[in-house]
Amino acid sequence: MRPTVMEMTPRAPVAAGDDLEFDWRDTTLTVRSRSEAPPDRPHPRMRTAPGHVVVLVSAVATAHPDLGLAVVAALRAAVRGPGVRTVWLAPTGPAPDPAWVRVVLAEFAVDVMAPRGPLLGTPETGLYAGPGGWHRFSREGAPVLAGDRFPVPAWERALPRTVLNGGDVVAEPVLAGLVLRRAAGPVMEWVSQVPLDPVRPRLVVDGVLPTQAAALLTSLAPAVRESVVVVPGDRVVAGLGWMSHVAESCGHPILFNTGVPAQDGSVVAGFGTDRTFRPFATVLRQRPGTVEQEVCDVAPAPSGWRREGPARYRSEGAVAEVVPSGLVLRDSPAGPVSAPFDPTGWTLTFGAPGSDVTAELVAALTRLLATIGTDRLRTMRIRVAGRATGPLRDRIVAIVADAGAVVEAPDPEPDGQAAIVGAQPTEVMGFPSVRRGFASTPPADTGRASRAVSSAEPSDASSLTAIGDRLDSPPVAVVTEVAGAARVLVESGPALTAPELVATGSAAPVEAPEPVQSEEDPGLVRARAWPERASTSGQQTRFAAAAGGTFTDGLSLVNSALATWPALRRDDDPGEKADYVAVCVYLTRGPGGAVALNRALRAGEAVPEDYPACLVSGLGRLAVQRGVVLRQVIADPRWSAQTVLTDPGFVSTSVRHDITVDGATADLLILPDSARRTCELVRNRPIDEAVFLPGRRFRVLAVRTAEPARNDDSDDPTVPTTAYLAREVVPDEEDTAAADENALSKLDRAWRRRQRVRPNLVDDQDIAQRLTLPMATV
Numbered sequence: 112m113r114p115t116v117m118e119m120t121p122r123a124p125v126a127a128g129d130d131l132e133f134d135w136r137d138t139t140l141t142v143r144s145r146s147e148a149p150p151d152r153p154h155p156r157m158r159t160a161p162g163h164v165v166v167l168v169s170a171v172a173t174a175h176p177d178l179g180l181a182v183v184a185a186l187r188a189a190v191r192g193p194g195v196r197t198v199w200l201a202p203t204g205p206a207p208d209p210a211w212v213r214v215v216l217a218e219f220a221v222d223v224m225a226p227r228g229p230l231l232g233t234p235e236t237g238l239y240a241g242p243g244g245w246h247r248f249s250r251e252g253a254p255v256l257a258g259d260r261f262p263v264p265a266w267e268r269a270l271p272r273t274v275l276n277g278g279d280v281v282a283e284p285v286l287a288g289l290v291l292r293r294a295a296g297p298v299m300e301w302v303s304q305v306p307l308d309p310v311r312p313r314l315v316v317d318g319v320l321p322t323q324a325a326a327l328l329t330s331l332a333p334a335v336r337e338s339v340v341v342v343p344g345d346r347v348v349a350g351l352g353w354m355s356h357v358a359e360s361c362g363h364p365i366l367f368n369t370g371v372p373a374q375d376g377s378v379v380a381g382f383g384t385d386r387t388f389r390p391f392a393t394v395l396r397q398r399p400g401t402v403e404q405e406v407c408d409v410a411p412a413p414s415g416w417r418r419e420g421p422a423r424y425r426s427e428g429a430v431a432e433v434v435p436s437g438l439v440l441r442d443s444p445a446g447p448v449s450a451p452f453d454p455t456g457w458t459l460t461f462g463a464p465g466s467d468v469t470a471e472l473v474a475a476l477t478r479l480l481a482t483i484g485t486d487r488l489r490t491m492r493i494r495v496a497g498r499a500t501g502p503l504r505d506r507i508v509a510i511v512a513d514a515g516a517v518v519e520a521p522d523p524e525p526d527g528q529a530a531i532v533g534a535q536p537t538e539v540m541g542f543p544s545v546r547r548g549f550a551s552t553p554p555a556d557t558g559r560a561s562r563a564v565s566s567a568e569p570s571d572a573s574s575l576t577a578i579g580d581r582l583d584s585p586p587v588a589v590v591t592e593v594a595g596a597a598r599v600l601v602e603s604g605p606a607l608t609a610p611e612l613v614a615t616g617s618a619a620p621v622e623a624p625e626p627v628q629s630e631e632d633p634g635l636v637r638a639r640a641w642p643e644r645a646s647t648s649g650q651q652t653r654f655a656a657a658a659g660g661t662f663t664d665g666l667s668l669v670n671s672a673l674a675t676w677p678a679l680r681r682d683d684d685p686g687e688k689a690d691y692v693a694v695c696v697y698l699t700r701g702p703g704g705a706v707a708l709n710r711a712l713r714a715g716e717a718v719p720e721d722y723p724a725c726l727v728s729g730l731g732r733l734a735v736q737r738g739v740v741l742r743q744v745i746a747d748p749r750w751s752a753q754t755v756l757t758d759p760g761f762v763s764t765s766v767r768h769d770i771t772v773d774g775a776t777a778d779l780l781i782l783p784d785s786a787r788r789t790c791e792l793v794r795n796r797p798i799d800e801a802v803f804l805p806g807r808r809f810r811v812l813a814v815r816t817a818e819p820a821r822n823d824d825s826d827d828p829t830v831p832t833t834a835y836l837a838r839e840v841v842p843d844e845e846d847t848a849a850a851d852e853n854a855l856s857k858l859d860r861a862w863r864r865r866q867r868v869r870p871n872l873v874d875d876q877d878i879a880q881r882l883t884l885p886m887a888t889v
Contacts, residue, residue: 131172133185138164139234140185142178144171155234158262158309162196164189165261167234170203179211183218190219199224199245199261201238212248223248224257232286235374237262237307239286241272260286264309269335280323287372288312288339291319291327305342306372313368317344320655321353321663325360340394341367346381349454351402352666356688358399359670365397366407369452377410380454381490388456388490391433392422395452402671404435404451414482429475434460437491440479442472451667456490461507462497472497473506480514488514635887636715638757640806640842643785646721646728651689654721658696661703665692668793676791679732690729691792697726697761698793698800700877709760709884712805726761727804733787736801739861740764740783743775743831745883750835754811755889762803763881766790768861770798771870772879777833780861781809782854784839797875798882808840808889812855817866828872834862 134141136156143150147169157165166182175181182200190198198221200207207225215223228243238261245261246254258267270289275282282291283298287305290298291314302315312335316324328336341357343349349369358365369390370380381387394408406422416424422433423444432439436450437457450458461476462468480488493511495504646654655662669691673679680687696703703722711718742764750756764781766788785807790799815834838854873879 130175131178131181133181135189139167140164140182140189141167141169142172142182142185143169144175147171157234159199160262162194163199164195164197165199165201168200168202168207173202173204173207179208179214182211183214186215186219190221195219195221197222197224201226201230201234201261203230205229206243216248216250220250224261231303232307233304235306236304237286239303239307241284244272259284260307262307262309264307264312266310266312266335266338269332270312275327275330277323277326280319282327285315287342288314289327290315290317291324292317292344293319299344301371302344306374308340308372311338311340311366313340313342313372315342315344316348318348321356321666322360322655325357328357328361328365336361337363339366341365342371343367343369343454344371346454347660347663349380349452350663350667351397351404351451352668352670353663354395354397354404355399355402355670356663356666358397362399364399367395367397369393369395369454375411386455386490388486389484390452390457391438392435392452395435400674402451402667402674406433406435409433413479415478416482426475426478427471429472431479438479440472440476441497442466442469456492457487459491459493461493461495462499464496466497468495468497468499468503468507470503473503473510476507477510480510485515635713635885636759638759638806638887638889640808641727641804643731643804644724644727645731646686646690646724648686650721650724651686654693654725655689657719657721658692658703661696661699662689662692665695668692668695672792672794678734679791686728687732690725690732692729693722693725694729694733694789694802695793696722697802698789698796704877705761705763706877706880706884709758712760713758713884715759730787730802730804733789733792736766736783736786736788738766739768739858740766740781740786740801741768741770741865742779742781742882743772744777744779744835744885745772745774746885747776747833748885748888750811750814750888752811752813755840756809756811756837756886757806757889758803758884758886760805760884762786762805762807762886764801764803765882766799766801768865769868769870770873771828771830772873772883773828775831775883777831777835778862778865779835779837780858780865782838782857784841786839797873797878800881803839809837809886810840810851811835811837812851812858815859815862828870830865830868830870834865836862 130144130146131142132145134143134154136154138159139154139156141154155167157167159165164186166186168178168182172178186198189195198215198219200212200215200223206227206229212223212225215221224245224247226238226240226243226245228240231239231241239259240261241259244256244259247257248254259272260267266288270284271282272284274284276294279294280291281294282289285298285302285305286307287302289312290302292298296318299317302317305313305315314324314328324341328339331339341348341354343353347353349367354365354367368378369392370378370387372378372393373389376393377389378393379387380390389410391410392406392408393410394406396405396407398405409418409422412418412424416426416431419425419430424431424433428442430441430444432441432444434450435452437459439460441463459479462472495507499507658665666688669688672691673688679691697705697708701707708718708723742762764783764786783801783803786801786803788799788801790796813836815836817830817832817834819832836855836858838851838858841850844850873882
């Protein structure tokens, strides 16, 4: 009895004349010319439905004049068997000649599927025939459009076949589903290679704003909207800020790949950069109203490990839980580790807090690191969460060092066994998408690190409007000492710069005031008091567009802060996030940060209206700072009591009093009335900052001088001996004398406490300039 096509097994190529050869792999027939170089791997085998056969034809074989007759001869034994209903003709290059389609139809009582136009994709990823589409040829009538993709996915007819225009963005069909991109740019070549998922459509996103992606998703049918998987085309899209913004804008959970899907079931994060890696979590779910993410699918298990359950690997008693941020390696399953996905690297959490690390778990670590691949090793950091002391900890450090990874210093333990002695590096901005460095770099000089608030050096990038540019600067390593253990690296990530915020056509510049001379800074213009007012929706939209990728990064901070501090949600105003992001941008360094903005305002230069308007509105949403705040002066201006100070720009101050700037000759302690506190919005910065709006006035109430420290030969930073005590002057206040007396009492108490602290040195030049820009006198 003749076997059916579904029962056929691979066999040796069968010659057809002197020019072509044919090779069967189950239901897939590959046709190639003998003149072509031999393939470096077995011929592909495509997934087909029962009763379907696919014929793959190479570019050279497609031009053969007798291709139709040769294909018929090769198909005759298989297709005349029972059960075969459809033959798919998939040539490489142009569409097949209708003549050999008719030859196949004349020979067999089957339908023939053929593309009208060139095919995109590969047998491994799937084949896309758009915009011409796959057409069904039969003996009964004219060809009929059957679809665009093969194998045919379940969602084939649920997505649009034509290009959708949305102003400056377009959505167009591709093999995986849809690609959403800027209208001005071309479709990236790699988009056509994103594999076809037969169950879920994919939305490939390339450099668009989250609101634009949300608008497209909400326009889709509900069933498609809930099943579509977003594929990030760059690191910004894969970041927490971008995804959480889309989820909130849509009002429903968003599924997304953590990178560009590969053929083996893994994904590649950092696609298009030199720091690509394969995350263990391949599909995550981002729900609205939270910064937490859920793992929905994972990469294939490393060699020597087996997959157990939806998000877990196991090997010889050790368990590796897949979490959004990476892996948690423990002796037994435990509660999840809540940390979002980081598109620039991943974290291996080793051990469980409060539990001893066992020798068996260390052996599992060795097995894991030996099999996960170099791409994961060079983008990995290890956080030792369990207790490991003595030789066992030394062994862990040695294993990690041999693998070329970085150990992240653990949190201090109460017994001091894991206490960190030395610098505690902090980042200029805590954007989750800008993580601490990964590669081992030479240790930095830590001569006075034990008393310094450290940060990365300024980035060379002049703007962050180009998505992803801020992530490519090299990390800066800071060496710390771990008691009873070897020296390990704790690296701070690249410095985050702010965007060059360019005025759009409808954005009127802020009026430049007339210059006026100042004894403190001859370049200062006359200060004018800015009122507190809300930004408009137009200003928010233009600011978001001008900020570009930095806007989505700032959303990471804003969403996290809103989840942590519900009081930040003052109302249901959809523009509050844009206002808060403006505050985040102000706290960065670079062309849009505080120093650059204030220099422009102080020099009378015109600046775009939208960014300052959102900044003023965002500061107005934050809590008022009631306690005394600190500024410093480099060149002592020798102010006297009753001197009134002001500034044409925003005035930054430190809420904490345990810091000092290198070269400071005097303190300026201010009792505020309108300063807004930023620490609830942006945490883990070198200083907790409070900000006054431009034009606020401060009256110096007294000048205090302390006795200089005696017999202190150390290099530790000290508090300046001179301090100016001032309060913010409220317009139209009635009892000035009583207000001065009350304020001076509070300021004196703050000054005395200040004299008793051992200050940390702020060696970040950007923050130092924020706190020391000279003020004008009225």
